[in-house]
Amino acid sequence: MTHVEPLLSVRDLKAYFHLDEGVVKAVDGVTFEVRPGEVLGIVGESGCGKSVTMKAILRIIDPPGRIEGGEIRWRHEVQSGNGSIVSENIELTQLAPNSKEMRAIRGGEIALIPQEPMSAFSPVHTVGNQIIEAIMLHRKVDKREARRMAIDLFRDVGMPMPERRLDAYSWQLSGGLRQRAIIAMALSCNPRLLIADEPTTAVDVTTQAQVLRLLRELQAQRNAAIIFITHDLGVIAQVARYVVVMYLGLVMEQGPVDDIFHAPKHPYTQALLRSIPSMASTPREALPTISGSIPHPFNKPRGCPFHPRCPQAIPGKCDQHQPALQPVGERQLTSCFLYHDREVAA
Numbered sequence: 001m002t003h004v005e006p007l008l009s010v011r012d013l014k015a016y017f018h019l020d021e022g023v024v025k026a027v028d029g030v031t032f033e034v035r036p037g038e039v040l041g042i043v044g045e046s047g048c049g050k051s052v053t054m055k056a057i058l059r060i061i062d063p064p065g066r067i068e069g070g071e072i073r074w075r076h077e078v079q080s081g082n083g084s085i086v087s088e089n090i091e092l093t094q095l096a097p098n099s100k101e102m103r104a105i106r107g108g109e110i111a112l113i114p115q116e117p118m119s120a121f122s123p124v125h126t127v128g129n130q131i132i133e134a135i136m137l138h139r140k141v142d143k144r145e146a147r148r149m150a151i152d153l154f155r156d157v158g159m160p161m162p163e164r165r166l167d168a169y170s171w172q173l174s175g176g177l178r179q180r181a182i183i184a185m186a187l188s189c190n191p192r193l194l195i196a197d198e199p200t201t202a203v204d205v206t207t208q209a210q211v212l213r214l215l216r217e218l219q220a221q222r223n224a225a226i227i228f229i230t231h232d233l234g235v236i237a238q239v240a241r242y243v244v245v246m247y248l249g250l251v252m253e254q255g256p257v258d259d260i261f262h263a264p265k266h267p268y269t270q271a272l273l274r275s276i277p278s279m280a281s282t283p284r285e286a287l288p289t290i291s292g293s294i295p296h297p298f299n300k301p302r303g304c305p306f307h308p309r310c311p312q313a314i315p316g317k318c319d320q321h322q323p324a325l326q327p328v329g330e331r332q333l334t335s336c337f338l339y340h341d342r343e344v345a346a
């Protein structure tokens, strides 16, 4: 099997928020890779650190949050003197968030599809003007050419009457059309990585199915990599090939979607999977829930972060030591003492 170099490599990433009340370790040592054309799902309950991870990659964490440690390595492509494309690795944590290089990567090479498209567009400019402006910012084209490209993008995302919709304001579009417009905006600079942050949370189930289908088609046509962030493992099953399961700022398990769905190793992943509705469920049958609640971020438990809710916790071990993320089997990694004894160095 040929080795494909990762497009994005995140190693032991830590992002903390320093508040008067204490330090919130929103991301506390997260590691994963994304290869060209791959769809990676990051899943977890709210507060697990998945959105802060995405913001760290884009270098848009709001103060008092900041990257505290780790690496975010991006494979940047540049045109050499003879016109050929050469790639070089750039350490994004070393770039200032508003530096020219970081702004060129954010929006140009890595684009975001935000959770709430209403707030992504300015209400006082037409969606077309905002997309045309984004195209002209990252590409050397005049306004007429940028408008033609914007119409093509609207066609690509299945926008009905693209010329007319380009001159609409975001508040004149339905939720589904707004979501298509924001996907067109994200694609406007032909990014090599799209980060989709819960893109189907604010839309109904029919629109959700359409948006997921559209993202799958666009990914296949353009061979762009996608990081898909969601709380819903059911959505991951429809779009992703590889999944990272997060809990309280840490990776509990990661591996190919097929392996994780058919043989989940970590008790948290097992509990998440049991709580997905199944076609075999009988009407009014209560879905299993995960016992207990997510601890307050200031009160992270010592040891394995899942131990207060874990039915298989080993007393004296899981409540004292934090398991490291280790390979289990051929393709999965898990941080659980049921499979190995390796712990995170203090």
Ligand code: SF4
Binding pocket: 266, 267, 268, 304, 305, 306, 307, 310, 311, 312, 313, 314, 318, 323, 335, 336, 337, 338
């Ligand atoms: Fe449960 Fe212990 Fe595994 Fe944590 S390390 S998931 S508490 S068995």
